[in-house]
Amino acid sequence: MNIIETEQLTKIFPGDVKAVDSISFEVKPGEIFGFLGPNGAGKTTTIKMLNTLIPPTSGTAKVAEYDIIKNPADVRRNIGYVAQDIGVDEHATGKENLTLYGHFYRLDGKTIKQRVQELFQLVDLTGYENKIVSTYSGGMRKRLDIAMGLIHQPKLIFLDEPTTGLDPQTRTHMWEYIRNLAKNMGITIFLTTHYMEEADQLADRIAIIDLGKLMAIDTPEKLKQSIGGDIVTLSSRATTDEEREQFKTRTEEALAGKSFVLGTQVADGELAIYVDNDTSAVPAIMNILASKHIEVESLSISRPSLDDVFLKYTGHSIRAQEGTRTTFSEMMRRRNRR
Amino acid sequence: MDFLSDTWFQIGRHLRTQVRMKIWIFMNLFQPILWLLLFTQVFKSLSNQPAIGDSYLQFFAPGVVVMTVMFGSAWTGMGMLQDIDMGILSKMLATPVTRVSIITSRIIASMTMLVVQALIIFTLAVIMGVTIATGFPGVLFSIVIVSLLGLGFAAFSNGLALLFKRPEPLMGIINFVSLPMMFLSSTMMPSELLPSWLDTMRRFNPVDYAVVGVRDLVSEGYIWSDLWLSIVVLAAWALVGIGFGTRMFRARAE
Numbered sequence: 001m002n003i004i005e006t007e008q009l010t011k012i013f014p015g016d017v018k019a020v021d022s023i024s025f026e027v028k029p030g031e032i033f034g035f036l037g038p039n040g041a042g043k044t045t046t047i048k049m050l051n052t053l054i055p056p057t058s059g060t061a062k063v064a065e066y067d068i069i070k071n072p073a074d075v076r077r078n079i080g081y082v083a084q085d086i087g088v089d090e091h092a093t094g095k096e097n098l099t100l101y102g103h104f105y106r107l108d109g110k111t112i113k114q115r116v117q118e119l120f121q122l123v124d125l126t127g128y129e130n131k132i133v134s135t136y137s138g139g140m141r142k143r144l145d146i147a148m149g150l151i152h153q154p155k156l157i158f159l160d161e162p163t164t165g166l167d168p169q170t171r172t173h174m175w176e177y178i179r180n181l182a183k184n185m186g187i188t189i190f191l192t193t194h195y196m197e198e199a200d201q202l203a204d205r206i207a208i209i210d211l212g213k214l215m216a217i218d219t220p221e222k223l224k225q226s227i228g229g230d231i232v233t234l235s236s237r238a239t240t241d242e243e244r245e246q247f248k249t250r251t252e253e254a255l256a257g258k259s260f261v262l263g264t265q266v267a268d269g270e271l272a273i274y275v276d277n278d279t280s281a282v283p284a285i286m287n288i289l290a291s292k293h294i295e296v297e298s299l300s301i302s303r304p305s306l307d308d309v310f311l312k313y314t315g316h317s318i319r320a321q322e323g324t325r326t327t328f329s330e331m332m333r334r335r336n337r338r
Numbered sequence: 339m340d341f342l343s344d345t346w347f348q349i350g351r352h353l354r355t356q357v358r359m360k361i362w363i364f365m366n367l368f369q370p371i372l373w374l375l376l377f378t379q380v381f382k383s384l385s386n387q388p389a390i391g392d393s394y395l396q397f398f399a400p401g402v403v404v405m406t407v408m409f410g411s412a413w414t415g416m417g418m419l420q421d422i423d424m425g426i427l428s429k430m431l432a433t434p435v436t437r438v439s440i441i442t443s444r445i446i447a448s449m450t451m452l453v454v455q456a457l458i459i460f461t462l463a464v465i466m467g468v469t470i471a472t473g474f475p476g477v478l479f480s481i482v483i484v485s486l487l488g489l490g491f492a493a494f495s496n497g498l499a500l501l502f503k504r505p506e507p508l509m510g511i512i513n514f515v516s517l518p519m520m521f522l523s524s525t526m527m528p529s530e531l532l533p534s535w536l537d538t539m540r541r542f543n544p545v546d547y548a549v550v551g552v553r554d555l556v557s558e559g560y561i562w563s564d565l566w567l568s569i570v571v572l573a574a575w576a577l578v579g580i581g582f583g584t585r586m587f588r589a590r591a592e
Contacts, residue, residue, distance in 0.1 A: 051432045053592050073434060081432035085425025091355040103347045104433040106340070132358075148429070 001065065002026040003156050003188045004033075004050065008059035011045050011212075019045040021212035022059060027190060029155070032182050034203025035192040036310070038318050042212040043192035044084060047158050050190070051081045064155055077105070080149030080157035084164060086141045087148075088133050094120070094144050095129040098151055105152035112151070119147040123177060139170035143177065150181075156188045157181070163198060175201055194318060196306040206306070208313050215313040220306060227304040227312055228262045229277040232285060235270045237297045244269060247294065254292045260284065267317040272308070341436045348443030349450070352417070356451055366451075370406045370459045374399065374466065381526065389528035391557065399463040400552035401525040404484055406459060407452045408520070408545060411488035412512045414448040415499030422503055431591060441587050445492045445580075452488050453481055468556065476555040479565075483555075486572035487548040493579030497586035519545045524553075544575040 004027035011020040020042040027033045035043050048054045050063050052072040061068045064078035088097050095116055102112035120126045123143035133141060142162065149157050162178065163171040179202065181187050193199050199206050200220050207217040216223060236247035248271055255261050255273065260281045262274040275281040282301060289296055302308075310318050356362060378395045390397045418441075421427040430440060460470070460477050470476055498508050520526075522539045523546035529537050540546040551568030554561045 048428075048592070053428055053431055076432060076434045079432070081429060083425050083429055085428075087425035087427075087429030089351065089355070089426060090424070091358055092351060096351070096354065100347055100351055101433065103343065104430070104435040106434065 001029070002062075003029045003065075004061065004063050004190065006050075006059065006061040009046065009049060009056055009061050010058045011042075011049060011054065012057045018212050020049070020056075023209070023212075023214040024059075025207055025214060025217055027156075027188060029188050030182070030186055031204040032178070032189045032191060032202050034199040034206040035190065035209060036194070036196070036199040036203075036206050036306070037192075037209035038194050041194075041209045043194075043209060044160055045212075046209070047081075047160050047190070047192060050075075051079055051158055052076055077152070078155055080152070080154040082146050082149045082157065082159045082162060084161040086138075086145045088141055088145050090134040091132065093130050093132055094125060094136070097133065097144060098148055101148045101151045107152065115151055115153075119150060122150075122180075123147045139166055139173065142166060142170075142174065146177065150185075150187075153185075154187065156190065159189060159191045161192055161194070163193070163195065171198075178202055196310065196318065200306050208310060210314040216309070223306070223309045224304045227274060227308055229275050230281070231302050231304055231308055232273045232275055232282060233270050233300045233302065234273065234289075235297050237295050247271070250292065250294055251289065254288050254294065255285065258284070258288070265311055265315075267311055272311070274308075274312075340434075341439050341442075344436045344439035345443045345446065348439060349447045352444060352447035353450060355417075356447070366406075366410070366455060367458060370402050370455065371462060373402045373405065374459070374462060377402075377526070387528075387531075389530040393467070395463070395466060396468050396557060397528065397553070398526065399459070399468045400480070400556050401549055402463075403456050403459050403480065403552060404487065404525060404545060404548045405520060406455055407484040407488040407548075408491055409516060410452045410455065411448055411491035412495050412516050414444060414492045415495030415497075415508050416505065417448075418444060418496050418499040419503070419505055419508065422499070428592060437587065437591070438584060440591075441493075441496055441583055444496060445489060445583070448492050449485055449488055453485065456481055456484055470556050471559045472555045476560075480552040480555050483548050483551045483568055483572060486569070486576045487544060489576040490544060490572070490579035493576070493583035497579070497583035500583075500586040500590040503590070519543055522546075523549055525549050544572055547571045 004025075007024050008022040009020060009024070010018070010022045012018050023046065035046065037043050045054070049056045050061055050068060052068055052075050055069065063075045066074040066078070068075055092100075098116045098119060099112055102115060107115070116129070120129055123146060125140060125143055125147070128136065128140065133144065136144065146159070146162070159178065163174050166174060175198070178189060178191070182189050191202060203220065205217065205219050206223060208215040208223075216226075218226070234251065236244060238244040238247050248266055251271060252264055255264070260275050262276060264274070265272045273285065275285075282299075286299070307317060374395070378398055381394045381398070384390050385394045386392060418427075427440070431437070457477070460480075464470065472479065495508070495512065498511055502508055522536060523543050524532065524540060525545065529540065532540070547568045551565055554564050
C-alpha cells in the first residue's frame with residue numbers, strides 16, 4: 001500500500017499559471033522521497049495540495065490512504081508538515097511551541113509531556129526547553145520546527161526545503177537528523193530540495209520536477225545510469241558569446257557521426273559531451289579537436305552526477321536558472337572578485 | 339469541545355506573548371494615563387460648561403476608556419499578519435486545529451488585555467477624582483459595552499489583515515478610519531456642542547454608542563433607553579465584524 005498516490009494532480013493559479021501540471025507518482029512507506037527542482041518548479045505547491053492547505057484545480061491524491069479532497073481532516077491527523085519558512089513562535093519557549101502542537105493533535109497532557117522530552121532529545125535540544133525561541137540559532141529553530149511536525153508520531157512528514165538558509169555545516173547535521181528519522185522511527189519522508197547534493201545524499205528515490213511537470217522518477221543510481229557512460233566537459237578560450245557559439249558549433253560538427261558520442265549539451269558556457277564507457281573516447285576527441293584547430297582551455301572527465309541527470313531531463317542546469325534569479329548577489333560576487 | 343480547547347490553548351499563547359513584552363505593557367498603561375492628564379489640561383477651559391459639568395475629567399474619563407479599547411483592538415490584526423508572515427499560520431492549518439479557533443483566540447486574548455486596561459483606567463480616574471454614579475456594577479456594565487465595541491474592531495482588523503496580508507494597507511485603513519470615528523462622536527465634545535451635521539453623523543458611529551453608554555453609567559446612572567440602544571447597536575457591530583473576520587479567514591487563510 002502506497003502512502004502517497006497522486007493522479008494527474010494539477011494546480012492552476014489565477015492568470016492561467018500552471019504551477020503543477022498533471023503529475024502522477026507514488027511514495028512507498030518508509031522511504032525518503034526527494035522532490036528535486038529549481039525554485040518555482042512547483043514543489044511547494046505540490047506539498048500544499050498534499051497537506052490540504054490548497055485544493056487542486058484537477059486530479060486527485062491519496063495521502064495516508066485518505067483522499068485529500070474528501071477527507072482533509074483525516075489527512076491532517078496523519079501527517080507532519082515542516083514548511084520552508086520556520087513556522088515557530090519566536091516569543092514562546094521551545095516547550096510551549098511543542099506543547100501547543102500536542103494539543104492541536106488532541107494528545108492528553110501526560111503524553112505531551114513525555115513526547116516533548118523525547119523530541120527535545122531526538123533533535124538535540126535538551127536543556128533548551130524553557131528558553132525563548134528568539135534566543136535559538138537558525139539551526140536550532142529548524143530542529144524545533146521539525147520536532148513540532150513529529151509530536152503526534154505521524155506516518156509521513158513533509159519537509160519543504162529543510163536546509164535552505166542554513167550554513168553548510170548545519171546542513172550536514174540536518175541530513176543526519178533526517179536520515180535517523182527514516183531509519184530509527186520508520187517515518188516516510190517527503191522532501192523537496194533544489195540542492196542536488198541533498199537529494200543525492202538523502203533520497204531513496206528522486207522525482208525531478210521542472211515548470212510544474214514531472215520529468216523523471218527513479219533511484220539516484222538508476223537516474224545516473226540512464227545517462228549512459230562518462231561526461232567529457234570542454235571549456236573554450238572564448239570570451240564573447242559569439243566566440244562561444246562558434247566553439248560549440250565547430251566542436252559539434254567535428255564530433256558529428258562519431259559512434260562513441262551519445263549527445264552534447266551546453267551549460268554555464270561549457271560544452272558537455274556524453275560518451276560511452278570506451279576509454280578511447282577522450283584521446284579520440286582530443287585528436288579530432290587538434291586536427292580541426294579547435295582550441296580548448298580545459299577538459300575534464302566525470303562520472304554522471306545528478307547535475308548531469310537534471311540537465312539531461314530538463315535541458316538546463318539547476319544552477320544556471322538560479323543565477324538569473326540572483327542577479328544582485330551575482331553582481332556582488334563579481335565585484336568582490338576584482 | 340475541540341473548538342473550546344483549541345481556543346483556550348491559543349489564548350494562552352497570545353497572552354504569554356503580550357505579557358512578555360515589557361515595553362508593550364508599559365506603553366499600554368502609560369498611554370491612557372497620558373491621555374487622562376494631557377487632554378484634561380488641553381480642554382480645561384471647557385470645565386463648568388453646562389453640557390460638561392463641573393469637571394472635564396469627569397466628562398472625558400469614559401472617552402479614554404473607549405479610546406483605549408478602540409485603538410487597542412483595531413491593531414490586533416498586526417499579530418495575525420506576523421503569524422502569516424512567519425509561516426506560523428500555514429503550519430497550524432496543516433494540523434487538525436479547528437479553523438475558527440485561530441481567529442477567535444486572537445480576538446478573545448486581545449479583549450482580555452483590554453479589559454484589564456479598562457479596569458486600570460477606571461481605578462486611575464477614581465483616584466484622580468472621578469465619581470462613578472453606578473459604582474462597581476456600573477464599571478462591569480461599562481466593560482461589557484466596550485468589549486462589544488472592541489470585539490467588532492478586533493474582528494475587522496483580523497479580517498483586513500487576512501484580506502491584504504500586508505501591514506501597509508492595514509495600517510493605512512486603521513489610521514484613516516479610527517481618528518475620524520473618534521472625532522465624529524461625543525468622545526471629546528458633548529453632543530450639544532457639536533455642529534448639527536456632526537451630531538447626525540455620530541448616530542451612525544458605533545464608537546459614539548459606547549461613549550454614550552459608559553458616560554451614562556459613570557455620570558448619570560442607569561438610563562435604560564440609552565443603555566439598551568448601546569447594547570443592541572454594539573452587539574450588531576460585533577456580529578458584523580466577526581462575520582467579516584471569519585469569512586476572510588475561510589477565504590484567505592492558507
